[in-house]
Amino acid sequence: xxxxxxxxxxxxxxxxxxxxxxxxxxxxxxxxxxxxxxxxxxxxxxxxxxxxxxxxxxxxxxxxxxxxxxxxxxxxxxxxxxxxxxxxxxxxxxxxxxxxxxxxxxxxxxxxxxxxxxxxxxxxxxxxxxxxxxxxxxxxxxxxxxxxxxxxxxxxxxxxxxxxxxxxxx
Amino acid sequence: xxxxxxxxxxxxxxxxxxxxxxxxxxxxxxxxxxxxxxxxxxxxxxxxxxxxxxxxxxxxxxxxxxxxxxxxxxxxxxxxxxxxxxxxxxxxxxxxxxxxxxxxxxxxxxxxxxxxxxxxxxxxxxxxxxxxxxxxxxxxxxxxxxxxxxxxxxxxxxxxxxxxxxxxxxxxxxxxxxxxxxxxxxxxxxxxxxxxxxxxxxxxxxxxxxxxxxxxxxxxxxxxxxxxxxxxxxxxxxxxxxxxxxxxxxxxxxxxxxxxxxxxxxxxxxxxxxxxxxxxxxxxxxxxxxxxxxxxxxxxxxxxxxxxxxxxxxxxxxxxxxxxxxxxxxxxxxxxxxxxxxxxxxxxxxxxxxxxxxxxxxxxxxxxxxxxxxxxxxxxxxxxxxxxxxxxxxxxxxxxxxxxxxxxxxxxxxxxx
Numbered sequence: 119x120x121x122x123x124x125x126x127x128x129x130x131x132x133x134x135x136x137x138x139x140x141x142x143x144x145x146x147x148x149x150x151x152x153x154x155x156x157x158x159x160x161x162x163x164x165x166x167x168x169x170x171x172x173x174x175x176x177x178x179x180x181x182x183x184x185x186x187x188x189x190x191x192x193x194x195x196x197x198x199x200x201x202x203x204x205x206x207x208x209x210x211x212x213x214x215x216x217x218x219x220x221x222x223x224x225x226x227x228x229x230x231x232x233x234x235x236x237x238x239x240x241x242x243x244x245x246x247x248x249x250x251x252x253x254x255x256x257x258x259x260x261x262x263x264x265x266x267x268x269x270x271x272x273x274x275x276x277x278x279x280x281x282x283x284x285x286x287x288x
Numbered sequence: 289x290x291x292x293x294x295x296x297x298x299x300x301x302x303x304x305x306x307x308x309x310x311x312x313x314x315x316x317x318x319x320x321x322x323x324x325x326x327x328x329x330x331x332x333x334x335x336x337x338x339x340x341x342x343x344x345x346x347x348x349x350x351x352x353x354x355x356x357x358x359x360x361x362x363x364x365x366x367x368x369x370x371x372x373x374x375x376x377x378x379x380x381x382x383x384x385x386x387x388x389x390x391x392x393x394x395x396x397x398x399x400x401x402x403x404x405x406x407x408x409x410x411x412x413x414x415x416x417x418x419x420x421x422x423x424x425x426x427x428x429x430x431x432x433x434x435x436x437x438x439x440x441x442x443x444x445x446x447x448x449x450x451x452x453x454x455x456x457x458x459x460x461x462x463x464x465x466x467x468x469x470x471x472x473x474x475x476x477x478x479x480x481x482x483x484x485x486x487x488x489x490x491x492x493x494x495x496x497x498x499x500x501x502x503x504x505x506x507x508x509x510x511x512x513x514x515x516x517x518x519x520x521x522x523x524x525x526x527x528x529x530x531x532x533x534x535x536x537x538x539x540x541x542x543x544x545x546x547x548x549x550x551x552x553x554x555x556x557x558x559x560x561x562x563x564x565x566x567x568x569x570x571x572x573x574x575x576x577x578x579x580x581x582x583x584x585x586x587x588x589x590x591x592x593x594x595x596x597x598x599x600x601x602x603x604x605x606x607x608x609x610x611x612x613x614x615x616x617x618x619x620x621x622x623x624x625x626x627x628x629x630x631x632x633x634x635x636x637x638x639x640x641x642x643x644x645x646x647x648x649x650x651x652x653x654x655x656x657x658x659x660x661x662x663x664x665x666x667x668x669x670x671x672x673x674x675x676x677x678x679x680x681x682x683x684x685x686x687x688x689x690x691x692x693x694x695x696x697x698x699x700x701x702x703x704x705x
Contacts, residue, residue, distance in 0.1 A: 159414040166412030168367045168436065170382045229366070230413035231438040240413055260412065 157232025161188045161203045165228045165240055165260025172226045173200060173239065174247075177219050183207040189214065191244075193223055201238045202227070205255045209264045213272065215244065215251040222247040228260060245273075300471075307467065311460050318449075318456040325449035330418075332442040336364060337406060337420040337435050344368065344433055348426040354379040366417050366436040370424065373399045378431060395421045395432040402430075408439070418442070493657065494552030501545045501552075508545065512538035547668040550605075551657060551675065561703045562600035564635050565590045568626060571607035575615060583621035590628040594635040596700040598680035603700075606676050606684075609669040610639050610696055616662065617643025617694065634682070635700045642693040646686070654686055673698075 175195035183189055189204040202225050204210055217223075227241035242260065245252035252273040256262050340362065347356045354370065357379055370379040375390045397405050398421050406420035417436045424433040515534035522531060568590055579586050596603070614624050622642035629636050646654060646661065653659045655674040660667035670684075677684045682700040689695070 158416075164413040166415075167385060168369070168380070168382060169411065169413065170384070228413050230411065230415040231366075231440050232415070233440070235440050238413075 156234045157230075157236065157238060159230050159232050159238055159240070161238075161240065162186070162206070163262055163265055164230075165242070165256060165262075166230070167228070167260060169229045170227065170242070170260075171229050171239075172224060174222070174224045175200065177217055177221045177223055179219060180217055191217060191223070193225065193239075198237070200225075201236055202244070203238055203240045204244065205262070206264055213253075215246050215253045215272065216249065217246060221249065307464075311464070314456055314460060318453040322446070322449040322453050325445045328445050329439070329442045332445075333418040333437055333439065334406060334420075336442070337418065337422070337437060340365065340368075340435055340437075341404075341420070341422045341424065341433055344370075344435075345424045345426070348424055348431070352427040364437050364441060366411070366415070366438055368436070369434040371395050371432040371434060373430070373432075390434075394419070395434060397421070398423050398432040399430065411436070490657070497548045497552045501548045504541070505545055508538055508541055512542065544666045544668070547666055547672060551668050551672050560599055561595050562598055562603055564594050564596045564603070564637070564700065565592050565628060567600050567603045568607060568628060568637065571604050571611055572626065574608060575611045578612075578615055579624065582615060582618065584615060584618055585623040586626075587623065588626045588628075590626070591630055591635075594628065594630055595703045596635050596680070596682075597703055598676075598682075598700060602676045603680070606673045606698065607637075607639075609673050610698075613669060614639060614641035614643060614694070617641055617645070622693075630702070631699075633702055635702055637698040637700070638687070638695060639698075640693060640695040645691050645694050646689040648689075651686055651689065655684070 173193070173195050175193040178192040178194050178199065181190040181192075184207055186206045186208065189207055189210045191202040191204055193200045193202050202223070204214065224245040224247060225239055225241050226243045227239040230238050230240065232238055240260075242256040242258075243252060243254050254263075254273070344357065344360065347360060348354060348370070350356060357368070357370075360368070360381075365381075367381045368379075369377050369381070369385070369390070371390060372378055375393070375395060377385050377388055377390065380386050394405060394409075397403050402423050404420060404422040406418065406422075408416055409419050410416050416439055418439050419437075420433075420435050422433050422435075424431045512535060515531050515538060518531040519529075519535065522529070568588065572586060572588060576586065611624065618624075618641060624642075625638075625640045627638045627640075629638075650659075650661060655670050656667075657671035658667040674684050677698055677700065680700055682698060684696065684698045687695040687697045
């Protein structure tokens with residue numbers, strides 16, 4: 119009976135190890151729950167000018183992150199949907215433009231397809247055509263304002279003005 | 289005692305081997321599918337890049353200004369660029385990069401050896417893409433076409449294979465856990481079946497034994513009485529004379545009948561308790577004279593305060609049987625050691641002698657009634673011990689036996705446990 123118990127414990131141990139969240143993620147490639155982990159993309163400082171493009175569409179939903187989580191804006195263009203990655207929540211709350219579902223947006227940014235199959239646009243400039251506001255989050259090379267790049271700039275139909283932001287605060 | 293090899297006999301071993309073989313086969317199959325999926329995805333991407341290169345070349349030939357490429361879009365294309373031999377960008381899907389120079393040298397083999405260079409690389413966004421650099425001819429000019437393709441759709445085969453591996457391993461793990469459960473269940477069922485068979489056999493034996501014992505008891509008393517009368521009449525008290533032999537054999541038969549009656553008697557679960565050290569002391573006192581006569585040293589190491597569930601007289605019979613067996617195993621002298629200790633809510637009594645031991649082939653049958661290795665034994669002593677101990681909720685077992693001695697262990701639950 120002792121041998122049977124040993125086999126039983128070994129099998130249970132193996133099953134437990136294989137299903138441990140960290141091990142499962144490494145072994146099977148699942149287990150993370152944040153979109154950043156699911157997509158496999160670098161939303162914080164990642165940018166590639168090769169894939170820079172401009173798209174126009176309507177805001178479907180806005181996901182306000184917390185702390186260093188990025189603010190995500192779901193934009194629909196025709197039948198396609200894009201996940202627009204704006205800026206870390208703390209940076210966006212300092213002076214990001216106001217957005218609401220239904221607003222017409224023009225976004226310039228680096229396009230990437232995540233491991234989850236979704237199309238992401240890591241934004242450089244976001245223009246809200248409905249409120250005639252725009253915000254620049256990265257400089258032309260793609261360096262983000264929260265990492266010492268161009269500071270967050272707001273623009274209106276009458277021109278652009280500087281807003282807060284700058285280096286990383288936290 | 290059960291022979292440990294019988295449980296893991298050849299059918300169980302064969303079954304285990306077959307299960308391991310099948311598990312390995314399924315695991316290997318799943319892993320092989322996964323391994324083959326990677327080159328398959330690469331082939332898909334290679335095929336796609338060749339098709340797109342051909343399309344771009346056609347457009348470039350038709351329109352050497354490359355203006356026609358402006359509307360060239362496909363779902364899997366991350367970006368495309370046409371480079372001259374210095375790495376200067378002649379066309380790019382991001383128009384603002386035209387005229388700049390690429391920072392890498394991956395396009396160089398296109399011009400040096402006219403070959404296509406392809407492989408996976410990572411973009412600044414963190415996305416893994418498939419990049420091919422291939423030669424394109426337009427208006428007598430050779431250019432390097434750089435195509436960057438999203439890998440998500442091509443990698444579907446890899447994700448599918450990974451899912452298959454996960455499913456196969458999950459099923460295998462579940463099957464093994466269930467198998468172990470079933471195995472344990474079958475072992476318990478088998479033990480239960482054997483116990484039921486044993487009890488049934490004992491019940492039949494008991495009925496028969498009780499009937500015989502009652503029939504023998506009365507005539508035996510008469511035979512013994514007349515033999516004793518004959519001894520007194522002849523005045524010969526020697527066991528060697530015929531009347532003495534009849535008395536001795538009658539007494540032996542009487543013991544057998546008494547043992548048989550004890551063995552077949554239905555005993556209710558004990559309601560009383562006994563101080564086990566006192567029981568052991570009394571039992572040791574009763575064999576002290578015989579032990580001294582046989583030059584056997586008796587030692588005891590007894591914890592004093594343990595109170596066990598059971599009838600003191602019946603428990604005394606258990607230890608007397610065990611001690612007498614030990615003495616009989618040491619005709620030329622030796623030592624008998626008794627140890628009493630408390631362990632996990634039970635009193636554990638260990639009886640160790642330095643006798644001739646029990647042959648290994650008999651270990652599994654020592655508690656079976658009417659099985660004895662002695663010429664004049666009844667074979668009921670240890671069977672009675674087992675019955676009384678189990679009636680008290682305890683366990684008796686032969687721990688070890690060799691030519692240097694035998695050790696029995698009796699475990700009795702403590703009161704209130």
